[in-house]
Amino acid sequence: MPLDLAFVWAILIAFAVLAYVVLDGFDLGIGILFPTLDDRQSRDQAMNSVAPVWDGNETWLVLGGGGLLAVFPLAFAIILPALYAPVTAMLIGLILRGVAFEFRWRTERGKFLWDWAFFGGSLIAAISQGLMLGALVQGIKVEGRAYGGGWWDWLTPFSLMTAAALVIGYALLGAGWLILKTEGDLQRHARALARPLAWALIAAIGIVSLWTPFLDPRFMDRWLSWPALFYVAPVPLLTLAAAVRLLLSIRDGHEREPFLATLALFVLCYVGLGISLYPHIVPPTITIWDAAAPDKSLSLLLYGAVVLIPLILAYTAYSYWVFRGKVDPHGGYH
Amino acid sequence: MDQTALDLARFQFAFTISAHIIFPAFSIGLASYLAVLEALWLKTGDGLYLRVFNYWLRIFAVVFGMGVVSGIVMSYQIGTNWSVFSDKAGPVIGPLMGYEVLTAFFLEAGFLGVMLFGLNKVGPRLHFLATLMVAGGTLLSAFWILSVNSWMHTPAGFATNDQGQYVPVDWWAVIFNPSFPYRLVHMVLAAYLTTAFVVGAVGAFHLLRDKASRPALLMFSMALWMAACVTPLQIAAGDLHGLNTLQHQPMKIAAMEGHYETQAGAPLHLFGWPDNAAEKVHGAISIPKLGSWILAHDANATIKGLKEWPKADWPNTPLVFWSFRIMVGIGFAMLGIGLWSLWARFRGGLAQAHWLQRASVVMGPAGFGAVLAGWITTEAGRQPYTVYGLLRTADSVAPIAVEAVTASLTAFVIVYFAVFGAGTFYILRMMAAPPTAESTGAETDKPLRAAGTTPGPAQAEPTSTRRT
Numbered sequence A: 001m002p003l004d005l006a007f008v009w010a011i012l013i014a015f016a017v018l019a020y021v022v023l024d025g026f027d028l029g030i031g032i033l034f035p036t037l038d039d040r041q042s043r044d045q046a047m048n049s050v051a052p053v054w055d056g057n058e059t060w061l062v063l064g065g066g067g068l069l070a071v072f073p074l075a076f077a078i079i080l081p082a083l084y085a086p087v088t089a090m091l092i093g094l095i096l097r098g099v100a101f102e103f104r105w106r107t108e109r110g111k112f113l114w115d116w117a118f119f120g121g122s123l124i125a126a127i128s129q130g131l132m133l134g135a136l137v138q139g140i141k142v143e144g145r146a147y148g149g150g151w152w153d154w155l156t157p158f159s160l161m162t163a164a165a166l167v168i169g170y171a172l173l174g175a176g177w178l179i180l181k182t183e184g185d186l187q188r189h190a191r192a193l194a195r196p197l198a199w200a201l202i203a204a205i206g207i208v209s210l211w212t213p214f215l216d217p218r219f220m221d222r223w224l225s226w227p228a229l230f231y232v233a234p235v236p237l238l239t240l241a242a243a244v245r246l247l248l249s250i251r252d253g254h255e256r257e258p259f260l261a262t263l264a265l266f267v268l269c270y271v272g273l274g275i276s277l278y279p280h281i282v283p284p285t286i287t288i289w290d291a292a293a294p295d296k297s298l299s300l301l302l303y304g305a306v307v308l309i310p311l312i313l314a315y316t317a318y319s320y321w322v323f324r325g326k327v328d329p330h331g332g333y334h
Numbered sequence B: 001m002d003q004t005a006l007d008l009a010r011f012q013f014a015f016t017i018s019a020h021i022i023f024p025a026f027s028i029g030l031a032s033y034l035a036v037l038e039a040l041w042l043k044t045g046d047g048l049y050l051r052v053f054n055y056w057l058r059i060f061a062v063v064f065g066m067g068v069v070s071g072i073v074m075s076y077q078i079g080t081n082w083s084v085f086s087d088k089a090g091p092v093i094g095p096l097m098g099y100e101v102l103t104a105f106f107l108e109a110g111f112l113g114v115m116l117f118g119l120n121k122v123g124p125r126l127h128f129l130a131t132l133m134v135a136g137g138t139l140l141s142a143f144w145i146l147s148v149n150s151w152m153h154t155p156a157g158f159a160t161n162d163q164g165q166y167v168p169v170d171w172w173a174v175i176f177n178p179s180f181p182y183r184l185v186h187m188v189l190a191a192y193l194t195t196a197f198v199v200g201a202v203g204a205f206h207l208l209r210d211k212a213s214r215p216a217l218l219m220f221s222m223a224l225w226m227a228a229c230v231t232p233l234q235i236a237a238g239d240l241h242g243l244n245t246l247q248h249q250p251m252k253i254a255a256m257e258g259h260y261e262t263q264a265g266a267p268l269h270l271f272g273w274p275d276n277a278a279e280k281v282h283g284a285i286s287i288p289k290l291g292s293w294i295l296a297h298d299a300n301a302t303i304k305g306l307k308e309w310p311k312a313d314w315p316n317t318p319l320v321f322w323s324f325r326i327m328v329g330i331g332f333a334m335l336g337i338g339l340w341s342l343w344a345r346f347r348g349g350l351a352q353a354h355w356l357q358r359a360s361v362v363m364g365p366a367g368f369g370a371v372l373a374g375w376i377t378t379e380a381g382r383q384p385y386t387v388y389g390l391l392r393t394a395d396s397v398a399p400i401a402v403e404a405v406t407a408s409l410t411a412f413v414i415v416y417f418a419v420f421g422a423g424t425f426y427i428l429r430m431m432a433a434p435p436t437a438e439s440t441g442a443e444t445d446k447p448l449r450a451a452g453t454t455p456g457p458a459q460a461e462p463t464s465t466r467r468t
Ligand code: HDD
Pocket: A055, A058, A059, A062, B017, B020, B021, B023, B024, B025, B027, B028, B064, B065, B066, B067, B068, B069, B070, B071, B072, B073, B074, B075, B104, B105, B106, B108, B109, B137, B138, B139, B141, B142, B145, B146, B187
């Protein structure tokens, strides 16, 4: 594996996207679970548990997108038109749920509207991201330096499956977060939701994992030929272990582990995805080196990233630490 | 590329960016204003400042939220609709936008939670630090995005590679490209003025109802100091910006001035209707030679007219001409308010100046008008290029189908009107509530109560700001 700028940047972008998925994942998950919270106090509490951090979480998405433009402009220029409809839908979903954080405190009569916007926006964003994931894994048609496919290519049975999987996964992250951050009725409620969601997620991961190798012979090769099998085997094994931990921790009433085990599942699936796709950034044709901007662009931003990303992680951690512990049912500046 | 799809994509860009810029213009200024208020509170211990701080903090939260969600649309839209531009200009502008995310967006977002929710958790001093970080973040964001935008107007420090991409050669020259310093100063001042006029209008509105309202008088007075001091600077900055544009984009100046013919001692057209087809300005009311004097500081200087360039490349002259006049007109109206406020202070105080208060209420939204008009001048005047002189708008667009853009445009228009309309309504309602402890109500009592229990200047806070 050549250790050059493009490769380093591929890792960094992948990290930004993963950070986005797990961090905004639990915010979106709470949105997805919102209609199941039927009394007002638990809704307020659930929302306040993420209100101070959601904006920071979402910023990783801007880094993923902005970073892609900066270091892999060709990939940015092909992927976004290819995923036109789901990207647009995601943006609209993010608008709806983003404003709901403020708007729902600004009105009594209209509160129910913003509760719906919060739910609907989160769900739309999650579905769109799942569709985008599926469409990317399936491959994007390229002509010259541009997208060469149609406007509905992203819609396939496989992308519908990944969308369902992601919605379930986010919902489980949200439930895990609520178990971690709340007490009493709301926590009990989240626990009751977590059990079926965990089973559903494990099933979804199983289906997607078995389906993926059949999409492209190269994926099959990566996973099922010898000696590759030997190197990649830890991923499914660890996934299995995480799944078992997840189920046990929910059964035994742990507070922190369900969330952590779900995170582990996300990270492992993501690593699996990386194994399938590498070295392509626009599968199946464009590699990270084809898409990379000149070294001068990569290096300028890398100086900043090396200094700033640790700094960002530090103050993000600080901000989580300020709001540590159980969410105060009467907190908030509203 | 399909002409309809191109037009729709342009319209979508103009619509979404115009909606976006309204929020940053306000949140850049408001964040700095909040930092000043909190600093004054920490320094003096006077609860009045904290009360005004809390009043604007809730409004800031709503404005900021709308700025964030509309901004995310912008960064992805560059890819969905302008993919050729992204591919070609990405190596140059991408890293700058990357720096915007790393230095500005994370800073704002990381500390916003503490700023909004954290006063009772971290204490006043760390809270002030968070406010400063948020304010600094908005300014850094302006720095980077305006560098990007200025590079598109006056590209420098780059070469072209064999894939037709622009690639960086000299980063310093890219970032500090010729129009950037002017645009940065002009835009940041614009954001401060926009905020000052909104704050002033809210203060004036409440003073008209309650002459004795101390918070309202504080807002009104602070805002009018800004108006009096910053408007002249803004006019000077605008003049310099125009001279810079004359040097680098003379065709844009010709459109702004409505000059079709190259002439020595060019007039200044105050009003009129430029007509590209007839190549003249209908019904012009002009002052002879003043145009040359303003642009070259020499009444007999020769100023190039649009006819120097191929007609096919002319921008939409009436749009550029009129948006420029609207901005400048608003600028002078702001100057008028600033001067009037100095006179009113001299004559016995702002609290008595009822006509000034009425005028300030009317001028409340003026900054937004000037900002939009200014951007329309700049951007429409750059046409037909996205990267001036290099990449045409028609060659920047993604290979998109009419159906796809139509659908996304429709969705954005509906969602923006519904969502940002509701947000504007909530903001106006918050502004209509008087800035007293009673009316800001249960909402402010928590941070205040908590602040009262933390050591430090908060102790000095008068009990009247606390609700019982
Ligand atoms: C002069 C200032 C200015 C200008 C011209 C723009 N913006 Fe902006 N933008 C800001 C000043 C700003 C800000 C003040 O920094 C905001 C407003 C609220 C916020 O979070 O940051 C912001 C938010 C914001 C966000 C959300 C950041 C977050 O998640 O916190 C994105 C992605 C963008 N912008 C992107 C853009 C793009 C792609 C633009 C042009 C095409 C653009 N902005 C023009």
